[in-house]
Amino acid sequence: MPELDQRVSGVCGETVEQQAYITRFLLDYTAVPLAGAAFLRGVLPTPDAVRVVTGAADAVAPRELTVFEIPLSDEDDEPVTAPLVLGWTRTLVSGAHPRTDAFVMGMPLAAVDTAVLEAAGPTRDDQVLRVLRTLAWPFVETPPSPALCGFLFTGQASMRLYLATERADGLIAADVRLTGGLTALLAALPSLIGEEERWVTDMSDPHCVHVVDLTTW
Structure with missing residues (x-):
């Protein structure tokens, strides 16, 4: 298989x-x-x-x-x-x-x-x-940025978000916790995923070009 x-x-x-x-x-x-x-x-x-x-x-x-x-x-x-x-x-x-x-x-x-x-x-x-x-959530012509193109639950208190950004040639996956300071994290998320020094490659995941680990942010 x-x-x-x-x-x-x-x-x-x-x-x-x-x-x-x-x-x-x-x-x-x-x-x-x-x-x-x-x-x-x-x-x-x-x-x-x-x-x-x-x-x-x-x-x-x-x-x-x-x-x-x-x-x-x-x-x-x-x-x-x-x-x-x-x-x-x-x-x-x-x-x-x-x-x-x-x-x-x-x-x-x-x-x-x-x-x-x-x-x-x-x-x-x-x-x-x-x-x-x-x-x-009435329809608006301007979609959210970055656009959420997918997600996956990765644990009981964590998930991976697939986000489209102009900074990368493909989708960025952000690993986040579902506990703690979520308001601050979500506010900072657009900037954090654009910081190239945070980018790593996850060869097990074919749905993104880079991964950003924000589980300890």
Whole structure:
């Protein structure tokens, strides 16, 4: 069972916007179940697909998680929408997972053929979240900077954020703690990820070009 080791330089341009849009849309499902006992545990960005990480509510060990690789374009080469990604993911976690012998970052990676997969319809929770999102986070033409293009829970009190910045040719991954001075960290984050002396390479993670360790900041 091979570990997928092909590295990507990240995403850019319109793909960054699509990855950030899908990530924002799916965030609530870290707390609201996708289906049954399956929750969203991460969104990993690649140039032509979004990798949706699923598992139990507190799962962080790679073998407890499953990654579904969903193309960013449909059969007509049109960008897929976030609700469609959610529907496909919900179908996948509700049924038999596609057979796979590939892994990424130690997690089973299943490529999804959306042409033969029916997306599950929206639930009541989806409709509630749609109303609340629209009122709380109205659409703005200027996206946040740096753009959050993905994330992954790496421990019970830590996570990795995938951020797009003009300072790098690809995405920067920032490892952060979920405890301590989060307000100060989030305020400083745009500057910290741009400090090249903090950049290191994580050869086990093909979803970024550099990693910044902010867990002790």
